[in-house]
Amino acid sequence: MTDLQTQPERASIAAHQNSVLRRFGLWLVRRWRWLTSMRTAVVLLFLLALAAVPGSLFPQRSLTPSAVARYFRENPDLAPVLDRLWMFDVFASPWFSATYLLLFISLIGCLVPRCTEHLRALRAEPPPVPRHLHRLPVHTANTVPLPSETVAERLEADLRSARFRVSRRSIPGGVEISAERGRVKETGNLVFHVSLLALLVALAGGKLWGYEGSILVTEGDGFCNSFQQYDRYVAGPLVDPDGLTPLCFDLEDFRATYEPNGTPASFTADIGVQAEPGAATEQTTIGVNDPFRSDGDRLYVTGHGFTPLFTVTLPGGQVFEQLSAPFLPRDSTTFASEGVVKLPDLGDGSGDGFALEGFFAPTGLIQGGVLTSVDARPLNPQVAIIGYRGYLGLDSGAPQSVFTLDQRQIDVGALNQIGEANLDIGESAEFEDGTVVRFDGFREFAALQVSHDPGQVAVLISAITMLLGLLVTLLVRRERVFARIASSQVSSSVDDRSTTVSMAGLALGGNGDIRERLHGLTSSLLGDSQPGQHHGR
Structure with a gap:
């Protein structure tokens, strides 16, 4: 009894599940058709171009990491927010990659059926002649004093000379001709x-x-x-x-x-x-x-950029010559640059290190005791340096930039300032612990990639x-010409060799050219004679 009672319930549950799956399947089909439509591909292409705009507005780590570092220094509040939005790694961001992938899928789903259909169309003959030619936008009807076979052969030859693909079919009482050219326009579109x-x-x-x-x-x-x-x-x-x-x-x-x-x-x-x-x-x-x-x-x-050169003489007499490190430009106009020269081991058994934190001015000018740069050209090179001695933290395991000092070591007193100076080339300064620093000049560095x-x-x-x-798509026009050729009825006023020719044409993107085409074909058939009748639009 229980099984008989539950059987309808099971059937109802199964039917409901099938209905849900069917609706879900239909939803997936609709979403796939939407994704693989050409309109969606165009929208995604526009979104991809729009997503690439921040890459030209903000410096990118993959191209100019120094510019990114400078942006962080100049905008300490805004830069972290932009960094969380991937503004400095636009082309590696999840949102750019997602748009890129969706465009990729959309193009594949759109192009595969279009290419298959186009290949079939290339092998197919032109479409048959419509039953009512007078309903087409451009049409003509003329009586030609020639046999129908002659008219058909001449018309076919004229169309082929104009590079039309021609299909000729016999009908009771006459001939129908279908001609088409410009399919390469769709080929160009697909290419x-x-x-x-x-x-x-x-x-x-x-x-x-x-x-x-x-x-x-x-x-x-x-x-x-x-x-x-x-x-x-x-x-x-x-x-x-x-x-x-x-x-x-x-x-x-x-x-x-x-x-x-x-x-x-x-x-x-x-x-x-x-x-x-x-x-x-x-x-x-x-x-x-x-x-x-x-x-x-x-x-x-x-x-x-510029790499300043220093000679450091320690109080114990040890001399370190040609100490240098690249200083990164912080101003692209004057190339005022900042950097650090680090000497982690002084070799005196103290375990201390030595560092120079410096500001390099290619064309230096001291105003109010502060060194600035007024020109990117090295016309008057000068440096402003601050000397430090103590623990540099290079072996602490914490990441550290080669262009800056570890501020934590300064804050805890492990690295102490021992002096500062502004120097021209060849000048020396003695710090409070007896260390002498001479500014020997500079060499230029190249940022290579x-x-x-x-x-x-x-x-x-x-x-x-x-x-x-794209050029083929824009320059080639697609045209179709249809003709129905029938022998006229013999009467006292019409020669038994006369033929009625009804023609119509279609052109993608306007009918002006196809109207001229039909006029030229009619003129070729008539020669110097006038048509027995003519009407059209």
Whole structure:
């Protein structure tokens, strides 16, 4: 009895579950059709372009980490908020990646059926002649004093000479001709969108198998293409860090030219390149838009700055010459720069370290006892330094920037200030503990970036084919011409060789050209004679 009572309930539950699944399936189908529509793809493409706008408004860590650090210094309250919104890593942000992925899926779902349908259309004959030609926007009807077969052959020849695809069908009492041209317009449209898809794939491949390494190199120094040597290294998840191209570079000379107002105009670097260990050194010159290329790797100059040189003499007589470190520009107009020179071990058994926190002015001017820079060109180099002695915290395990001191060590008294001074080139200052610091001059450094992007060539080819497809889409017009040719009835006023020709045409994007087309075809059929009747729009 219980089983009989519960059987309807089970059937009702099963029916309800099937109904829910059916509704959910229909919802998924509707969402898929919406996602894979061309309108959605266009909207997503617009959103992707909109999402890329912050990448041009804010400095990006992948391109100019020093500019990001400067933005944090200049906007200490706003920068952390923007950082949480990925404004400094726009192209690696979740929202940019999500838009990119949705556009990728939308294009695939949209293009696959369109390409299949277009391939079938390319193999298919032009559509049959409509029953009521007079209902089409442009149509004509004429009586031609020629046999129907002659008219059909001449009309077919004229259409083929105009590069129409022609289909000829026999009907009772005459012939029907369908002609079409301009299907390559849709081909160009598909080429454009397929190339866009290929462009997205190439960009994604470049991110997966590509890498970028940035480093500051002072004149006379060098580095090798190893991720351990880079100041900043970003690689795709499929990059083997041990498989980087074994290139080594030496920065032999760096030159910066300036505009009359003092802003940098161009950077040029003379470098020596070793393609592999033990190979001969190749001399070459690179610039901002003139990189060195080798096996898919490119070496760019992305910026420059100054590296002050110091000689430090300790109270015990130990001398440390040519101490240096790159100072990062904090002002792109005057290239006023800040940095730190660290000496972690003085070699006197005390365990103390020594550091100089400095401000470098390429063209220095002291106003009210404060050093400032008034020009980016090194016309009057000066430095303002503060000396510290004590524990630098380099082995504390806490992360520490090479361009700043660990403020925590200063706050707890482990690192103590021992003096400060403003120095010209060649001048010395003695601190309170007897340490003497001499400013020996400066060398310029170059901000170099090694990039490897295996999708670069594919991106270029995709961009070119996108342009070609777009040009074909814009320049080619799609036209259709329909004709019904029938022998006229014999009467006392009409020659038995006369033929009635009814024609109509369609054009995508306007009917002006198709009207001229029909007029030309009619004139060719009539020759010098006048039509027996003519009407049309």
